Amino acid sequence: MNAKQDTGKTGLREKALAGLAGRNLILVGLMGAGKSAIGKLVANALDLPYVDTDHEIEDAARMTIADLFAQYGEPEFRALETRVIERILSEGPAIVSTGGGAFINPANRELISSSGLSMWLKADLDTLWDRVRRRQTRPLLKTENPKQTLKDLMDKRYPVYAQADVTVLSRNVRKETVMRDVLKALAALDGGNTREE
Numbered sequence: 001m002n003a004k005q006d007t008g009k010t011g012l013r014e015k016a017l018a019g020l021a022g023r024n025l026i027l028v029g030l031m032g033a034g035k036s037a038i039g040k041l042v043a044n045a046l047d048l049p050y051v052d053t054d055h056e057i058e059d060a061a062r063m064t065i066a067d068l069f070a071q072y073g074e075p076e077f078r079a080l081e082t083r084v085i086e087r088i089l090s091e092g093p094a095i096v097s098t099g100g101g102a103f104i105n106p107a108n109r110e111l112i113s114s115s116g117l118s119m120w121l122k123a124d125l126d127t128l129w130d131r132v133r134r135r136q137t138r139p140l141l142k143t144e145n146p147k148q149t150l151k152d153l154m155d156k157r158y159p160v161y162a163q164a165d166v167t168v169l170s171r172n173v174r175k176e177t178v179m180r181d182v183l184k185a186l187a188a189l190d191g192g193n194t195r196e197e
């Protein structure tokens with residue numbers, strides 16, 4: 001059963017769209033939180049475009065994020081990230097998954113809060129680690145002890161992610177379940193009725 005069939009019968013999709021009220025939905029959170037994976041499912045369920053800032057940055061720079069960090073450094077990457085976020089949000093409404101560091105920059109938070117609803121996908125350390133440990137694509141985790149680095153990033157960033165408009169737990173359950181939790185959180189913004197008929 002695909003996501004659209006799964007939500008269509010219950011009216012959850014309509015309620016979620018009403019809660020979103022034509023705004024961009026911007027997913028924030030740490031590497032491995034599921035911003036890309038869940039973002040795609042939410043976009044599919046709501047029939048909205050899906051955009052990934054990391055992907056757009058790689059398109060604009062014509063190189064991978066790992067190469068961008070290696071050749072130009074993180075400050076150049078962050079400058080490009082802000083430009084890309086500004087453009088994407090102006091072209092919405094869309095479901096936008098951001099890179100893990102995007103919401104940490106106050107200028108990006110300002111852009112995000114002025115043009116959409118921010119949602120923190122929050123996960124615990126073991127869940128995140130389990131999801132990112134096998135891939136080598138994240139330059140910030142190329143350290144001697146990447147799990148400790150992830151923990152340090154959590155300690156620094158969680159108080160900032162907590163400023164997002166809405167928080168949804170990216171639990172260790174099926175992605176479709178987390179997607180539905182996102183839809184329910186959106187639906188709750190529209191009068192608080194998340195009961196599924």
Ligand SMILES: Nc1ncnc2c1ncn2[C@@H]1O[C@H](COP(=O)(O)OP(=O)(O)OP(=O)(O)O)[C@@H](O)[C@H]1O
Pocket residue numbers: 029030031032033034035036037038054097098099100131132138170171172173174175178
């Ligand atoms: N609820 C889930 N259950 C199982 N696997 C998941 C879940 N959410 C995400 N994943 C998997 O975890 C991995 C990391 O997820 P994803 O790439 O979506 O994270 P991200 O938040 O976009 O990270 P980054 O900031 O690095 O882009 C992917 O392989 C994805 O399929």
Ligand SMILES: O=C(O)C1=C[C@@H](O)[C@@H](O)[C@H](O)C1
Pocket residue numbers: 030031054065098099100101102137138139140
């Ligand atoms: O957490 C971060 O700062 C990052 C996360 C990734 O999504 C990429 O945006 C990049 O690797 C930096």
Ligand SMILES: [Mg+2]
Pocket residue numbers: 035036037052054097098099
């Ligand atoms: Mg991602």
